[in-house]
Amino acid sequence: MSSTTRSAGHNTAAAGKPERSRGKDFGRRITPYTLLGVLVLEYLIFVAIKPATFLSVDALTTILSSQAPLLIATLGLTLTLIVKEFDLTVGANLVFVDVLVAALAVNQGMPLLPALVIAVLCGTLVGVLNAVLVVGLGIDSFIATLGMSTLLSGVSLWAAGSTIISNVPSALITVAGTQLLGIPLVVFYGFGLAVVLWYVYNHLPVGRYLYFVGANQEVARLAGIRAAKVKAGAFVSSAFIVSLAGIMQAGTVGSADPTAGPSFLLPAFAACFLGATAVRVGKFNVWGTMIASYLLFTGITGLALLGQTGWVQDAFNGLALLIAVIAARFARR
């Protein structure tokens, strides 16, 4: 649309969107904390349906911890989304590391520590390969990571011998699952990571550079920023964080399912896009992503506690992603 580009330089007062659409009113109602309100509302609805179940500490703990590894991977995904690239390997890479830990420690009988190190190195290497393809060779990230993701799924199946590997060493389960105040440690890791990323995005120059590389890579480069390095760094550090999520997955579940990749991919993207409609509206950001993640977890856990499982999970996540992108389309910036 020709007028969109034009409006950038010449708009006097209003946001650069056609204003007749009803979306304007809808968009105006999206404030930085609307999503938080939706999360609270969602919980209250569950409480209203089944107070005995949902007002318990157990229910809250379950909601908080049920998907902690996914939460970590989702936070990692914000890195590549901020530089405006798609990294579709999140799900497959998480499972790849998960399976690698299990295969090395259980099937090969390797001591836990070297198994973990090798798995994380391999997972991070995936990020390096993504960076080479996207930044080095200039291949569209959507296609490059789609290929990489499928490749990883195949390798995971092979490494696991096409079955679920169980009996992950208990030391790892202790690291992930030990309870503090009734909440497993992995949840604290997730919140710790959120604080670290928030600090990086909001208080370090490199955070600013990430957003600028995403907004306009040439402008960033001509301002003296090593744009290519920043982008490559985003892929690699994102893959590193996803690898840690993979380890936590092994430690939380105690087994590794080589076919679980897709169940992480979509919720991670849904949470990031939904998160961009909150806190720093219009931008991928940490606290928005956290709120959105818990909106999804509450929904899924709640439905499970009401006895709804299986198809509901996919339908819910898919719907959330669609609502997220529709809301982002109209969100006032």
Next chain:
Amino acid sequence: MTELLQMSNVSKTFTGVTVLSGVDLTVCEGEIHALLGQNGSGKSTLIKILSGYHAPDEGAQIQVRGEDIPLPLNPGDPLKLGIAFVHQDLGLADDLSLVDNLSVGEYRLKRGWRIDWRKQEEAVAASLREFGIEEDVRADVSRLSSPARRALVAIARAVTYIRRHHEGGVLVLDEPTVYLPRDEVRHLQDVVRRLADDGVGVLYVTHRLDELRDFADRATVLRDGRSVGVVDIRSKGTSGLVQLITGTAVDFGGPRDSDVNRTAGELLNVKGLTGGRVADVSFSLRPGEVVGLAGLVGMGQDDVLGLIFGATRRTAGEVVVDGERLPSDPRAAIDHGVSFLPADRPKLSAAVTETVAENVTLPVLTKLFFSNGRVQTRQERKHVTALLDRFDVRPRNPLLEMARLSGGNQQKALLAKWLQTEPRVLLLDEPVQGVDIGAKAQIFDRLRETATAGCGLVIASSEYDDLALLCDRVLILVDGRVDRVLTGAQVTKDQIAAACYGSEVA
């Protein structure tokens, strides 16, 4: 003369801010009607109301050929009414062919369902020929050799649209010449004049007053959202128009006194610079000196700056700053005190979705505002507010998204971005392109100040009078090489123009 388009009592308020108030505008058959005004005067808003992008406030009326049009317009309505727009970015799909670009929405069908490509191509070729374009219509738009041709193709498309519905419609040209060099504007104007003579009403939005002479018939002038007059261009002189537009007389200053420090050593030395269209360009720059780069389109003058700065790769030659060789890398250039303000604002100069403060401090963020383990945002905002104040950027709000500023204010903010790095060499590509008169005078003042303070400036521009006002020396480029150097009394608009054109003939 019949009135083709009449807009009356058009007002527009955005969340309490009045941008337009009670504006009238009439375009007659066969007339070229200019819409003039500074950035922020309401021109864009008025055009956007006409194109169905904004809804006007209650009380507005629009008549087309004497008939009342229900408001607000929908984006598809203007075309049906015979009103077509050509915006400054032209809206062409670069990697589609001419046929595809001109056929959108209307294909000649064979037996009612299959596109008859041969007939389609003939029709498109015929309508392009009318505009003097004899190109292979199957070639991509990106293959067109000059910006003027692209503009003509866009106009041809708009006229095709109009004719599909009506005899004599209204053609709205919204700053079609911003990206065109002076010599190509003339050709475009001839085409537009012929269209007007055929009965089309033309609404011509522009910043460039000098191009209206011998071209436009009347002008509506907007200032602060109000119409301050409808004038006959032929009887009103340029200076009279300027006064009407700004409300005061604007002084760009005479040619500057030279601040060249001849005793100091060379600040910048470019030797055998080669890359892109540029071949073997050499020159040097002293403190306080302003060197201009001029040439006809495609002669490479606009590529020189990017090659010096390292924005584009040099294939040969070297750049020496203060005795040190500069690698082909923007970071190194900035560290050596070289700054570069590119011409293409939305693509190369500003990240319009980020805030003004973030844009301005980008090159100095780590150096100036990173301490105690974090970016000191409060300090940063104070710094930027002071800069916006000094450069008269309005509104003076560092937290505003860059896209919310008008073109002139964006450019002032971006100039602030690069001057705060305290460069020793400042490279500027079309520094006042698409900028209103008031902002232009302010930018010129800043540039003069900077040179007086001992910075060396290199300015590439197709505005010969601007070069004449600012430069000590002007290099004329032909086929990527320095063909002539004008110095001292030779640096006048006419001599620069003559040198650019003269060398083309020779």
